Amino acid sequence: MAEELIIPTTENRAELYESLIPQVKALIHGEPDMVANMANTVAAIKQTFDFFWIGFYVTREDQLVLGPFQGPIACTRIRFDKGVCGASYTEKKTIIVPDVDQFPGHIACSSDSKSEIVVPVIKAGEVKMVLDVDSDKVNDFSEVDQAGLEQIAQLIAETL
Numbered sequence: 001m002a003e004e005l006i007i008p009t010t011e012n013r014a015e016l017y018e019s020l021i022p023q024v025k026a027l028i029h030g031e032p033d034m035v036a037n038m039a040n041t042v043a044a045i046k047q048t049f050d051f052f053w054i055g056f057y058v059t060r061e062d063q064l065v066l067g068p069f070q071g072p073i074a075c076t077r078i079r080f081d082k083g084v085c086g087a088s089y090t091e092k093k094t095i096i097v098p099d100v101d102q103f104p105g106h107i108a109c110s111s112d113s114k115s116e117i118v119v120p121v122i123k124a125g126e127v128k129m130v131l132d133v134d135s136d137k138v139n140d141f142s143e144v145d146q147a148g149l150e151q152i153a154q155l156i157a158e159t160l
Ligand code: SME
Pocket: 053, 074, 075, 078, 082, 083, 084, 085, 086, 105, 106, 107, 108, 109, 113, 116, 132, 134
């Protein structure tokens, strides 16, 4: 396993994901423990992009429960019918929220969070967890982030 994350000196997100994704794959390859893999994945995303908050919410019976994350403390439980995470879970798709104040039902764990992307991790047709990334800038996420984070979610799904 790599001991040091390589981060290209560029602001180009597509290039950063291109570098990050194979490294995430190497980080989680051969490690069966879900918590260890989630923890290193959010750390690698944080090191690469320095987003405000990055974390997993894991499906537990009737709600989503906070998993490994990087950033300020956050809400621990989210109902399936609440927030952006609940919407991503229910709709089984990635949701980009350019301005959290405009999303009905958005759960504000921090007033510093301004935009958000939530990607479901799907295995055998079931959402096992969601990957939630928050930015302190409005409109910070695009289809480049969606494509990159969906590939990372797929890597996680393959380890489950
Ligand atoms: N904003 C999320 C809640 C989780 S925090 O952003 C860490 C939501 O609306 O589901």
